[in-house]
Each structure stands twice: as structure tokens, then as C-alpha cells.
Amino acid sequence: MTISEVSEQYGLTADTLRYYEKIGLIPRVERKKNGVRDYQEEDCKQIAFIKCMRSAGMPVETLLRYMSLIRQGEETSKERMGLLVEQQEILLKKRQEMDDTLKRLEDKIACFKEKEKSKKRQACGCI
């Protein structure tokens, strides 16, 4: 797969894909004779995972650690799991926060609608 195909498929710009390779988040991608990148299935799997974790807010730094552990083989699996569990905890907390914010938004929006309906234009308690 070319870089533009991968870019298309995973919603990452070509620049970002090159950047990830440059910083070693993914190993050096194979090139064709002419020097053009030719992404293998394994690369794509990793990119999918990276994309997923990045959009969930895992820092590049942590991913870098994780991907390097993968390359070091099976004996690092405990440490890798640790990283995943850590991230899981972070995400669960984030989701809780998000739910609180959503509740707050809902209330506010409901309050706007209420005002609209009753045609009363006074300010309500919420800012």
C-alpha cells in the first residue's frame, strides 16, 4: 500500500505517517526500488492501533514505549499489559468526566428550550 492509500484508510495525513516513522513509532517501512514507501499488513495493524490510542489521548511518548516493547518480544508482555491497564484507567476516568459534562450540557440545553417555550426571556440561573 502506498502512503496515500494508508492515509486515506486510517484518516492520518501522509505527513503524520512519515512523522510516526521518523520518530520510530512504527519501524522503517519497506520501500520499492524507486524509494517509495510500500506499507505491509503488519504496518497497517500497528497504524490502526496507534491511531486508535492516539485519538483516545494516549501520548506519543507512551505509545513509543509500548511499540518498542513489542519489538523486544514476548518477555515484555507483562510491562505492555501494565501500560494498557494504566491507559484503561485513564480512559475510564475521562469517560466519567465526559458524562458529567454531557449531563451539564443537557441541562443547559434543556434550560434554553424551556425559556424558548415559555417565551419568557429572563436569564436563568445557569451561566
Add this chain to the structure above:
Amino acid sequence: MTISEVSEQYGLTADTLRYYEKIGLIPRVERKKNGVRDYQEEDCKQIAFIKCMRSAGMPVETLLRYMSLIRQGEETSKERMGLLVEQQEILLKKRQEMDDTLKRLEDKIACFKEKEKSKKRQACGCI
């Protein structure tokens, strides 16, 4: 309330509070004779809201717009509600994504545990 009390209460640094005031996210806070900030209840309400929206990922730019609409009075309420609804949609989408990621993490972690239990050290399909 002094800046350090507000900072304490809402988990924002004094620097961040001054920064929010500087960029006009909150209106100029009242000062005591000696020039020290004295936060009023209204300021605190706004800060609570800002903190909440910021940690849910609403960009400062959007909040700036929202807060400026508030200052313009009741006739902007429709536009304000629009911003909130927009943000709500963004958050709902984000939460969906987050749930997908959590699912993925769970699966991976389960996979690690499985491997551990069965004492088989072979790689599993997931990266």
C-alpha cells in the same frame, strides 16, 4: 476570594486564571485597593463552567465566543444554545470513540491474561 483560593477550589493554576482573564475568557476581575484580585461569585460560576468545558475538550476559541455572547445578553441565547448543541454532538461522538477504544483495550488485556494463565508464551493475533 483570592486567586489562590479559586485556584485551589477549581484545580486551575493561578497562572491559568490570569491567562483566562488576559485573553478575555472571563471579564476583568475586581481588585482590592492594593490591586489584588478579588473573585466574585459570578466569576466563580463562569470559571466552573469553563473548567468543565475545557476538560471536556472545548477549544478556548469556542469558549471565548460563548462567553462573549453571554455578555451580549439574552438576545444571543439562540446562538449560545447552538454552540452547546454542537459541543454536545462532538462529545457524544468522542464518547463513542472512547468506548470503542475501551473495548479494544479490554480485549487486549483479556488476551494477555489468557496467555498468562495458559502459560503459553506464543504471540497472540493482536499487536
Add this chain to the structure above:
DNA sequence: ATACAACATGGAGTCCGCTCCAAGTCAAGC
């Protein structure tokens, strides 16, 4: 043959959201 688009590279620049700094003021305690 020439034009064009898609790629490559190394390195510089950008954006966001703070965070830190230097220099100064002030109130309270010793």
C-alpha cells in the same frame, strides 16, 4: 519531449494552551 502528480528527504515553522520569568508592590509577623 514535456508536463504533471505523487512521492522522497531534512529541517524549519506553527498552533494551542498554558507556564515561567523578572521586576515590582504590599501586608503581616518578628
Add this chain to the structure above:
DNA sequence: GCTTGACTTGGAGCGGACTCCATGTTGTAT
């Protein structure tokens, strides 16, 4: 009277994660 600590200001600096740029090479279409 002096030190200490919490505050003030304007402005510079920073970290993360890209994003853009200049320059160069290729393969393909006209």
C-alpha cells in the same frame, strides 16, 4: 525596620504533535 510570602504586570518561553517547505526524483499521460 526587615524579611517573607503572596500577590501584581508584561512579555518571553515551552512541550506536544504535528504541518509545511524547498528541493529533488519518478512514473505516467499527452
